[in-house]
Amino acid sequence: MRRLLIPLILFLLLIMEGVALDILPTPLLKGDLDFVSHWVFIFLILVAIFYDRENTYFSVFYGFLFGLLTDVVYTGILGVYMFSYALGVYVVHGLTKTLHANFFVTILLGTAGLIVVEVFVNFVFSITGIADFVWKDYLIERLTPTIIANILFLLVLYPFFVKRLVKWKEEQLSGSTKF
Amino acid sequence: MRLLQKKRLFILLIGFIILVALIGYSLQDRDEETTAEQFIKDTVGWVQNLIHTPVDYVTGIFKNIDDITDTYEENKILRNKIAEFKSLQYEVQELKEDNAELRNTLDKTESIHEYNPIQATVISRSTERWIEQVTINKGTQDGVEENMAVITAKGMVGKVETPSKFTSSVKLLTGFDKFNRISAKISRDKGDDVFGMIEGYDKESDHLLFRIIEESDKDLKEGELVLSSGMGGVFPAGLKIGEVKEVKPDQYGLTRTAFVEPLVDMYDINNVIVAERPQPDDNESEENGEDGS
Numbered sequence: 001m002r003r004l005l006i007p008l009i010l011f012l013l014l015i016m017e018g019v020a021l022d023i024l025p026t027p028l029l030k031g032d033l034d035f036v037s038h039w040v041f042i043f044l045i046l047v048a049i050f051y052d053r054e055n056t057y058f059s060v061f062y063g064f065l066f067g068l069l070t071d072v073v074y075t076g077i078l079g080v081y082m083f084s085y086a087l088g089v090y091v092v093h094g095l096t097k098t099l100h101a102n103f104f105v106t107i108l109l110g111t112a113g114l115i116v117v118e119v120f121v122n123f124v125f126s127i128t129g130i131a132d133f134v135w136k137d138y139l140i141e142r143l144t145p146t147i148i149a150n151i152l153f154l155l156v157l158y159p160f161f162v163k164r165l166v167k168w169k170e171e172q173l174s175g176s177t178k179f
Numbered sequence: 180m181r182l183l184q185k186k187r188l189f190i191l192l193i194g195f196i197i198l199v200a201l202i203g204y205s206l207q208d209r210d211e212e213t214t215a216e217q218f219i220k221d222t223v224g225w226v227q228n229l230i231h232t233p234v235d236y237v238t239g240i241f242k243n244i245d246d247i248t249d250t251y252e253e254n255k256i257l258r259n260k261i262a263e264f265k266s267l268q269y270e271v272q273e274l275k276e277d278n279a280e281l282r283n284t285l286d287k288t289e290s291i292h293e294y295n296p297i298q299a300t301v302i303s304r305s306t307e308r309w310i311e312q313v314t315i316n317k318g319t320q321d322g323v324e325e326n327m328a329v330i331t332a333k334g335m336v337g338k339v340e341t342p343s344k345f346t347s348s349v350k351l352l353t354g355f356d357k358f359n360r361i362s363a364k365i366s367r368d369k370g371d372d373v374f375g376m377i378e379g380y381d382k383e384s385d386h387l388l389f390r391i392i393e394e395s396d397k398d399l400k401e402g403e404l405v406l407s408s409g410m411g412g413v414f415p416a417g418l419k420i421g422e423v424k425e426v427k428p429d430q431y432g433l434t435r436t437a438f439v440e441p442l443v444d445m446y447d448i449n450n451v452i453v454a455e456r457p458q459p460d461d462n463e464s465e466e467n468g469e470d471g472s
Contacts, residue, residue: 015226018303018314022231023238026446034308071205072219074305074312076212076341076348079201081307083194121307128206131309132382142308 003172006047006058010066013039018074035145040066041085041117042154043161045110048093049101050165053173063089080124088117103158110154114147217343221318224346227302228316235300235449291409291416294328294454297321301448302346311337311354315451318345326413328454334419334442335361335407336451352387352420353445355380363389363420364408365399373399374408377420377439386438387421390429399426405439415456 017039021029044066048059067085071078092113099105122138125131133142212220282290299317317323319342327339329349337351338359350359361377375391389405403423409416421439428435 015223015230015303017306018223019227019231019234021304021306022301022313023234026444029446036308037306069219069223070306072216073223073314075307075310076205076312077202078205079198082201083198086194124202125309128202 002168005168006051007062007065010040010043010062011069013043014066014069014073032141033145034142035149036118036142037153038114038117038146038150039153040070041088041113042110042150042157044085044089045092045106045113045154046157046161046165048089049096049106049109050162051169051173052093052096053169054097056173057090057093059089059093060086063087077128077130080121084117084120084124087120088113091116106158107151107154110151111147114150115143118143118146212341212343220314220343220348221345224302224314224316224343227314228300228346231300231302291456294415294456295322297323297453297455299323299329299451299453301349301451311351311445312340313337313349313351313448314346315349315453316346317453318343318347320344322455323347323453324455327456328407328414328418329451330418330454331443331448331451334421336441336443336445336448338414339453349451351445352441352443353380353382355387360411361414361420362408362410363405365403365423366406374410375437377405378436381438384438386424386440389423389437389439391435391437399423399437401425405437413456415454418454 017037021037041063044059044063047062052059063085064082067082068078070081070085075081092109095109095112099109122131122133122142126133297317299315299321301313302316303314305312305314315323315329323339323342325339325342328335329337329339335352337349337354340348340350342348355361355377356379359379363375363377365373365375367373373391375389378388378390380387387405391399401423405420405423407414407416407418407420419442421441423437424440425438426435427438
């Protein structure tokens with residue numbers, strides 16, 4: 001039963017994302033700088049760093065699943081978020097092996113993951129003709145605010161979930177279970 | 180180790196193929212979304228509705244406090260306006276009666292101005308900012324169908340893109356392109372209306388592009404109101420779309436394009452009305468459904 005907690009949190013984040021964007025004050029959304037919220041991905045980064053063992057890939061699997069849900073609910077173009085989330089989490093998962101997990105490493109890996117996701121998503125969107133932009137403008141007007149906004153969200157989530165995730169890891173992923 | 184590398188490459192390639200296939204599948208012209216997609220959307224929409232209602236209530240309280248502070252000033256202005264409205268109301272009533280009477284004599288009871296309103300609330304907004312889309316809490320169960328116009332009290336906001344059972348996605352005016360045209364007009368006295376098409380949204384200048392098909396004698400002035408003309412067959416006539424800001428000739432100098440500013444702030448939409456246009460004849464609407472896809 002406790003295993004369902006992580007998917008449940010991810011699902012709630014997915015739902016809250018859209019509601020939050022609808023409720024946020026207008027001036028924040030209207031300016032030249034746009035940001036995209038990746039709350040689900042932020043939590044996936046925490047899962048990848050603190051929950052997964054070296055040989056388990058729960059975070060990547062959840063990346064696929066909830067990326068697909070994001071696609072269905074918010075964009076209508078299947079596959080884009082699904083693969084970018086999975087790819088981003090996979091990169092973070094791979095890097096955790098080499099770095100010792102602490103607060104600053106989490107921020108660093110979060111930033112790296114977000115860049116992978118954002119660039120991949122916008123690369124696909126620009127190829128398919130959904131978005132039309134110049135990469136230089138994109139870097140300043142979208143990528144930077146997006147990363148700052150999401151890292152802020154990571155800072156909010158960090159104190160709440162890190163200890164819990166480590167605890168769940170000890171409870172649920174002890175030794176023999178493999179995924 | 181080499182085997183592991185090969186396995187990874189294999190997974191990557193398969194993933195890539197699936198990605199391309201999925202994107203291709205979702206970009207093609209689909210009449211309807213799959214049941215699975217609708218189910219997911221409805222489930223998410225249901226929970227979002229659950230969360231949205233109390234949160235909206237709380238933010239509503241703050242807004243109310245904000246409003247109370249400038250009530251006095253507004254009250255003064257409104258009182259003046261009421262005096263004006265009284266005479267106007269009388270006039271409108273006369274005209275309405277007149278209109279009904281004339282319609283009766285003509286045996287013509289349907290009008291392209293008419294629509295059945297379906298009240299709805301916006302429950303969420305797409306997180307991907309390239310896609311200008313909001314979700315409302317009414318779906319096919321409540322009579323919402325594809326391509327219906329979505330309006331607020333101020334003016335038009337967009338059209339229904341994909342309805343599911345209990346929720347539907349609305350494409351905002353800011354996301355319109357050449358595949359989502361609206362036939363529109365600028366209404367004037369004495370029948371010299373200016374007809375044209377809203378041909379999409381220019382992201383750089385933040386204006387809708389209104390291509391004028393039929394030139395009128397007089398030039399357009401700034402601040403003139405652009406309305407939907409109802410000629411497309413899907414949207415009812417007379418929905419307010421925006422105000423003219425600037426007029427420019429196109430690159431060949433044959434037609435002119437007006438830059439139109441939408442009346443509604445696309446980031447501040449809460450309660451909307453889905454305008455269901457009564458369709459007397461289904462065949463007819465399909466033939467001239469240019470408002471649609």
